[in-house]
Amino acid sequence: MKIAISKSVLENILIHAQPFLEKKDTSQITSHIYFEVTSNRLIVKSTDHEVGLIIENEDISVTESGKITANGKKMLDIVRILKEGDVILKSERDTIHIQQAHSNFRLPAFNSDEFPAFPTSDDKPNIKIDSHLLIDSLKKITSATDTNNPKFELNGALIDIRSDSINFVSTDTRRLALVHIANINDTELALIVPKKAIVEIQKLFFDNIEISYDNTYLIIRSDQFTFYTKLINGKFPDYTRIIPKEITHTLILPKEKMIDAIKQITTISNDMKLTFKDQKILFESLSDDNIEAKTEIDHNTGISSSFTLAVNSRYLLDFLAQIKGIEFTMGLNEPNLPFTLEENDFKTIVMPIVI
Amino acid sequence: MFIHIDIDSFFASAERSVDPGLKNVPMAVGSRSNLEIFNRERTNIRLMNDNSGAFVTPVFYSDKEKSFDSVFIDKIDGQKKIRGIITTASYEARAFGVKTAMPIAQALQLCPQLIIVPSHYPLYHKLSHYLHRFLQTKIPLLEQYSIDEFFGDLSGWIDDRDVLEFSKRLQQEILENFDIPVSIGINQSKWIAKVATDFAKPFGVYEVKDIDSFLHNRSLKEFPGIGKGFQRRLEGYGINRLGEIKARKALFYSWKRPGIQLYHRITGTDNEPITSKRDRKSIGISRTFDALRDPDELRRRIMIMARHIVYIAISIEANPTTYYLKIDYEYGVKVKQSRTLDRLFSETLFKIELAQMYDIIAQPEAAALKLSLSVSNFTSNHLRTLSLLHLEEDQKRLRLTKDLQSLRERFGLDIIKSGSEL
Numbered sequence A: 001m002k003i004a005i006s007k008s009v010l011e012n013i014l015i016h017a018q019p020f021l022e023k024k025d026t027s028q029i030t031s032h033i034y035f036e037v038t039s040n041r042l043i044v045k046s047t048d049h050e051v052g053l054i055i056e057n058e059d060i061s062v063t064e065s066g067k068i069t070a071n072g073k074k075m076l077d078i079v080r081i082l083k084e085g086d087v088i089l090k091s092e093r094d095t096i097h098i099q100q101a102h103s104n105f106r107l108p109a110f111n112s113d114e115f116p117a118f119p120t121s122d123d124k125p126n127i128k129i130d131s132h133l134l135i136d137s138l139k140k141i142t143s144a145t146d147t148n149n150p151k152f153e154l155n156g157a158l159i160d161i162r163s164d165s166i167n168f169v170s171t172d173t174r175r176l177a178l179v180h181i182a183n184i185n186d187t188e189l190a191l192i193v194p195k196k197a198i199v200e201i202q203k204l205f206f207d208n209i210e211i212s213y214d215n216t217y218l219i220i221r222s223d224q225f226t227f228y229t230k231l232i233n234g235k236f237p238d239y240t241r242i243i244p245k246e247i248t249h250t251l252i253l254p255k256e257k258m259i260d261a262i263k264q265i266t267t268i269s270n271d272m273k274l275t276f277k278d279q280k281i282l283f284e285s286l287s288d289d290n291i292e293a294k295t296e297i298d299h300n301t302g303i304s305s306s307f308t309l310a311v312n313s314r315y316l317l318d319f320l321a322q323i324k325g326i327e328f329t330m331g332l333n334e335p336n337l338p339f340t341l342e343e344n345d346f347k348t349i350v351m352p353i354v355i
Numbered sequence B: 001m002f003i004h005i006d007i008d009s010f011f012a013s014a015e016r017s018v019d020p021g022l023k024n025v026p027m028a029v030g031s032r033s034n035l036e037i038f039n040r041e042r043t044n045i046r047l048m049n050d051n052s053g054a055f056v057t058p059v060f061y062s063d064k065e066k067s068f069d070s071v072f073i074d075k076i077d078g079q080k081k082i083r084g085i086i087t088t089a090s091y092e093a094r095a096f097g098v099k100t101a102m103p104i105a106q107a108l109q110l111c112p113q114l115i116i117v118p119s120h121y122p123l124y125h126k127l128s129h130y131l132h133r134f135l136q137t138k139i140p141l142l143e144q145y146s147i148d149e150f151f152g153d154l155s156g157w158i159d160d161r162d163v164l165e166f167s168k169r170l171q172q173e174i175l176e177n178f179d180i181p182v183s184i185g186i187n188q189s190k191w192i193a194k195v196a197t198d199f200a201k202p203f204g205v206y207e208v209k210d211i212d213s214f215l216h217n218r219s220l221k222e223f224p225g226i227g228k229g230f231q232r233r234l235e236g237y238g239i240n241r242l243g244e245i246k247a248r249k250a251l252f253y254s255w256k257r258p259g260i261q262l263y264h265r266i267t268g269t270d271n272e273p274i275t276s277k278r279d280r281k282s283i284g285i286s287r288t289f290d291a292l293r294d295p296d297e298l299r300r301r302i303m304i305m306a307r308h309i310v311y312i313a314i315s316i317e318a319n320p321t322t323y324y325l326k327i328d329y330e331y332g333v334k335v336k337q338s339r340t341l342d343r344l345f346s347e348t349l350f351k352i353e354l355a356q357m358y359d360i361i362a363q364p365e366a367a368a369l370k371l372s373l374s375v376s377n378f379t380s381n382h383l384r385t386l387s388l389l390h391l392e393e394d395q396k397r398l399r400l401t402k403d404l405q406s407l408r409e410r411f412g413l414d415i416i417k418s419g420s421e422l
Helices: A007-020 A072-081 A131-142 A195-204 A255-266 A313-321 B010-018 B068-072 B104-110 B121-136 B160-178 B190-200 B211-215 B228-236 B246-253 B256-267 B295-315 B347-361 B391-411
Strands: A002-006 A032-038 A041-047 A051-057 A060-064 A066-071 A086-092 A095-100 A103-108 A156-161 A165-171 A175-182 A189-194 A210-213 A217-221 A225-230 A249-254 A271-276 A280-285 A294-298 A307-312 A327-332 A339-343 A346-350 B002-007 B027-031 B046-048 B059-061 B073-076 B079-082 B085-089 B115-118 B141-146 B149-153 B182-187 B205-207 B282-292 B322-329 B334-340 B368-376
Touching: A002 A007, A007 A041, A007 A051, A007 A072, A007 A086, A007 A195, A032 A060, A032 A072, A051 A195, A066 A072, A066 A086, A066 A095, A066 A103, A072 A095, A072 A103, A131 A156, A131 A165, A131 A175, A131 A195, A156 A195, A175 A313, A189 A195, A189 A225, A195 A217, A195 A225, A249 A255, A255 A271, A255 A280, A255 A294, A255 A313, A307 A313, A313 A339, A313 A346, B002 B160, B002 B190, B010 B027, B010 B085, B010 B121, B027 B068, B027 B104, B046 B295, B068 B073, B068 B115, B079 B104, B085 B104, B104 B115, B121 B141, B121 B149, B121 B160, B149 B190, B160 B182, B160 B205, B182 B190, B190 B205, B190 B211, B190 B256, B246 B256, B282 B295, B295 B347, B295 B368, B295 B391, B322 B347, B334 B347, B347 B391
Parallel strands: B027 B115, B182 B205
Antiparallel strands: A002 A060, A002 A086, A032 A041, A032 A066, A041 A051, A051 A225, A086 A095, A095 A103, A156 A165, A156 A189, A165 A175, A175 A346, A210 A217, A217 A225, A249 A327, A271 A280, A271 A307, A280 A294, A327 A339, A339 A346, B002 B149, B002 B182, B027 B085, B046 B059, B073 B079, B141 B149, B282 B368, B322 B334, B322 B368
8 A cells, every 4th residue: 555645634534533543452453543545545444343433535646555554643643743745655564654755654553454344334224314403412412421320321322213203312310411303204213322422423523414323333424434333232211201291480591691690609619509589599609618609690580489499500501501592491390309401402301409 | 614524334323323222232234236126026116316416326125124034144955144245334343353345254253243234225315315404404515425425615604713613513413313423524625624534433523734744644545536556556656655645746747637636635735616416427237146147037137227227317317328238257257338329218229229239248158247237428418419310219219218207106116117127
């Protein structure tokens, strides 16, 4: 294999490939990036067995086709310090040479035939969904996804595909985020997508994507990228039971004012007490030390008797960071019971702190 | 000025207050591990929780009358065997060498005329509670430190020069009202006052005027908080007397917080106030029993102890989130496990988790000698968000637990048990 490729294009490819590499164990082939050149096309693959990415590029000049692997992190380190202009990639037996002008770098390669195979999207059902809507929905629920939960299914987001809608759901057991979109689908299926995949999808794709899936994989294709993730095998909690069926107090609240007030309190403590009075909302820090923050906003809540609840402010701020409008809806039942935050099709159910 | 009040050989004195025939003779209170809770037949067990502070271990008692033979004599293959240990010995008995924690059989060898009374914890709790109430009328700032110890802060109430006189009068009043002898120590610092009480015993009042000369020749173990291990460590540094500590400030400071705290306590510079209300941080029960090789019976006993823990937790409206189980097996093998669940506490949940913990740590071949269970990390002390996912289920379980609680409050703790306890 021998090609010439512009430094910036190569660097960009390598940067995209990084999150998919095995980083700790450099003896694994998955710590390497796979390069393949056929006719006029460069195909780059990177995977850690759980998620994988294929990047295709035709912006190269080919002297000799072939394939090779190289340590992905080292390769990026090398390309980064090169100058603008073309870089030559050349395979020579079990090594790869990265050359530019008088500089020559050599890295060992693994047997490229042993690089893990990628799942194909052939014969897999498609989800027909607007790309923006998909990315936007995943973005909204990302922060509520758990990490390192011994129940693996909570370390991912549920994509619940129904005949007439798709629900995107995630929970860290303290709160649950849900985006509901109307969508006509041929197949009904519930997929649990790992958090890492959700984060990467948001970085890679913008529009014109094709999504296919089966019981094990979710595959997303665009002109430039093919992304796959293994799905989490497990049973996601029945989220429909967690959504309160009835709401006693429904409040329409101003986003910016609420964010300002909450952020003032968070300088003292993340846990806070909210008291809803008829004409105002009080915010108070909840901290052990002899230290206190208090503020209030004027608002007609419609709650004649006072209603107090305590909550971890992060759950409120995570929700507020994801909404675009100037107002949102808060649904309260009892101080010790879950409450809802809602804007259009995006809903978060939050468990208060029992005080 | 602080005073420290300590009842002289409390359990023995309590028995004497209800049975004057026990006065002026060598006598002791003995006890055996209270295994009544494991009985299969109903004994109408209730919780003694008047002293709801942090200082008392919970006592479960039944309405059965106890005699010496029924409590301390086991008949094994027709042979009578005396079991149990001395809990408290009167001063007359101590003269024969009878000590706390000594096996009863050994105590009877040392002092054959020794009268041993089975312990009556409900009586001691009641007395302690009444004495606390009485002292509250005499001392504005009062701390109950243990079942038989109290700290009082008299500053601004009694002039420093009159504290000795006040204490002597108080000692007399307690004797007249309760027929209970107490000793009282007096000093500017709480902990020195406590050491002074031990010096004053029995039935004495002692004021420490000069801390240095008072501690000069006292042994290390006389100070509260210096145990055997710590004593050896200090001896390793050439410290053998309490009086030698004041000059070793740098050494104690190198041990960070606990060392610094102890240094100030010993030098009387701790400035620690009275803590009149101490929040309970955990609930624990342990039981020691004869070697038990039956894993199913062991599991049954865990479930029984679990019911008792739940009863206390619900009665003080605590929601513990950390559960702990420890089993002592023979030959010093100890296994333990704890887990923390941010969920609503209920009998059902606690028992499910305990069963799993037991399965993990159990040693089916070994004989068990002791079980310890505890719960801690109350949500009232550490704010946290409980699990949203289990809320509905946990609420149902808690409702059930509370319903059971009201039955148990009325008819005794063993009115209703779960299947795992049978």
